[in-house]
Amino acid sequence: MDFKKIDEQDLVFFRSVVGEEFVLTTPEGLAKYAKDETEDLRFPPEVVLKPANTDEISRIMRYCNERNIPVSPRAAGTGLSANSLCIYGGVMLTIERLNKIINIDEQNLQVTTEPGVITEQLQNAVKEKGLYYPPDPSSRGSSFIGGNVACNSGGPRAVKYGVVKDFVLNLEVVLANGDVIWTGANVLKNSTGYNFTQLFVGSEGTLGIVTRIVLKLVPHPQYTLVMLAPFPSMEQAAAAVAATFQAGIVPSCMEFMEREAIDWVCRWLGDVTIPIADDVRANLLIELDGNDLDVLYKESEQLYEVLTRFDCGEILFADSDAQKADLWRMRRNVANAVKTTAVTIEEDTVVPRYRLPELLTHIKAVGRKYNFRSVCYGHAGDGNVHVRIIKDELTDDQWKNEVPKGVREIFEKVVELGGTISGEHGIGWVQRRYMDVKFPAMQLDLMRGVKAVFDPKGILNPGKIF
Ligand SMILES: Cc1cc2nc3c(=O)[nH]c(=O)nc-3n(C[C@H](O)[C@H](O)[C@H](O)COP(=O)(O)OP(=O)(O)OC[C@H]3O[C@@H](n4cnc5c(N)ncnc54)[C@H](O)[C@@H]3O)c2cc1C
Incomplete structure (x- = not known):
């Protein structure tokens, strides 16, 4: 992809928008943002920007779109599919300063929040009012609600209450060209044209930057x-x-x-x-x-x-x-236990729950065929099993070239069983090579077409999903 490199003139503009201290360019400043929680990948951005509000994000997007500069949105960086990393350099736009809960509406059982609020903090804040926001990824102590929306995250309680998509009512989004839209309305039913709200949920920062989120709540169980x-x-x-x-x-x-x-x-x-x-x-x-x-x-x-x-x-x-x-x-x-003590990759399989026994048997059989050990765990009630594959004594060549064949065989089985290749972690950069297991080329083209409508120049989080 042919993107413009960031120069001094661009930095002058960025500083004028967000302020000098919120533009990072030093190697130390960039290092933290070069990685997330996926394997050991490193893609340093050219610059990290920390805007404070929707208006600043809109001005950054308008500028970058006109000049063909790639922009990757970033929340807390706990992603497991390299979905926030700057594969093509450019701007990493972190939403960490958009961290206020704007309003807890006890009459309508809703909360309006900025995207940089830590998931657990939002849950605790609504709990104080007797209300419950159930989606609870195991990373909830550090992940941001904006990252959860962009990944359509799940977690243990999804089995009874649903995943993030089931709670998002309305989103404020800055589009690639800097325009700002609200996708829906703060109501429980909506049958008004295309459902942009749900299109943005799970779109992994490839269609727009979410700047405000309206979530449905339920009473907290005792x-x-x-x-x-x-x-x-x-x-x-x-x-x-x-x-x-x-x-x-x-x-x-x-x-x-x-x-x-x-x-x-x-x-x-x-x-x-x-x-x-x-x-x-x-x-x-x-x-x-x-x-x-x-x-x-x-x-x-x-x-x-x-x-x-x-x-x-x-x-x-x-x-x-x-x-x-x-x-x-x-x-x-x-x-955390497995990945901090071994070299691993993680797959995020999901099948109809009654097919789980077949899936687990198959995963172990594939492991024996390709000589890898795996640790299986996850949200069984949803048919969602995480498969952490361990490098152990495998050579770099086996790890790079043989294990992906095994992963492909696991995903082929997943699809044969009526499932799909990610239940909650998203596709990002690392899983895109398996998208053809689930979708025919024609359907991938339809998705690319949707992307082109929202982001004709392809500057938003390039290298992800496709
Ligand atoms: C130990 C551990 C346990 C985990 N457990 C679970 C689990 O149980 N369930 C689960 O679903 N996931 C789980 N995850 C994965 C991860 O935490 C989730 O995907 C989480 O939602 C990512 O949130 P984040 O704030 O870290 O986002 P990031 O990793 O920073 O970003 C994730 C994606 O969101 C995009 N994005 C971020 N902010 C915005 C925005 N404002 N607008 C548009 N796009 C944006 C990014 O570009 C990227 O594509 C786990 C991860 C770890 C490390």
Whole structure:
């Protein structure tokens, strides 16, 4: 792609818009923004800009569009598909200064926020008013709500409440040419022309820059029951998932961890006190939530009956808030535990939940074929399994050239089972080479056509999705 390089004149303009201290050009300043949480990739931007508001972003976009300078929006940088990295250099535009919650509307159960608010802070702020924003990626302590919107993120509670798209009502967006639009209305129903709101959700910064977000909220549930159910095989644990829903039970979370995931996280955390018997091959971490404890206990008895049909061992019921927190700490740290102690890549498979046992069997068979070890875990209730593939003793050549063939075979199976190649992490830069597994060329052309309407010069986050 033929983009203009940034020169001194451009920097003078950027400083005049955002102020000198919010234009970074030194190698140290750029280093933090050269990477995210995907593997060990490094793509330094030419400049990092930290605008404070919509107007500044609009002026930057108008300028860059006229001069053909690429712009990649960035939130907290916790992405797992290299979707915010500046593959072609240019501007990294971080939204970290747009970090205010503008209004919590208790009458309409809505919140209007800037995109740079940390997900968990938004959840805590609405909780103080008795309200609940359920989408909770495991990175919620650091990811920004704007990044969540741009990735259509999920998380454990998606199984009952839905993913980010189910909560976004309206977005303020700066387009590639600097124009500013609101995509919808702050209402619960909308049947008015094309649905631009949902087009921007999950578009990974390739169509526009989100500067304000209106989210739907729900009342906060009063009680949760949290339990850890052990199984003698991955397949039995996975089969128990679909059976639970078939029995009419809808847990607020149903998370899967194969044995290796548990061992890895326990080693890494070092202080987990939860006993795991030797013959356990997989666990389901299950949460039920609601406002009536008697109903929840009755539901947990029903659940117990379902799980025992799949040879579930002794279930651990968390008997205190501290034990609940410990179980969740274990689950939420699996990715960190594996990736900080090994060279890995992560795939984000999703299939209809009743096909999970077949998928897991296939993943391990592909691993044996290509000699790689994998750690499987994730949001089983949604049929969404993360597959962390470990380099171990593989040569660089095997890692670069053989493992991707195995990944392709996993994705082919995923599609054959009725699923798709990313449930919540997005395509970004690293998964785009597999898009043909899911979509025929004609459909990819349609997507490129949509991109061209919003961003004719292709300056917004180039190198992503296609
Ligand atoms: C330990 C760990 C656990 C994780 N667990 C989960 C999980 O459970 N569920 C899940 O879904 N994900 C998970 N993730 C992935 C990641 O946290 C999510 O994708 C998250 O939504 C990214 O948010 P961010 O603020 O870090 O965005 P970034 O990584 O900064 O950006 C992500 C994408 O959003 C675009 N973007 C950012 N801001 C804007 C904007 N204002 N307008 C337009 N585009 C924008 C970027 O260009 C990029 O394409 C996890 C990651 C880690 C490291």
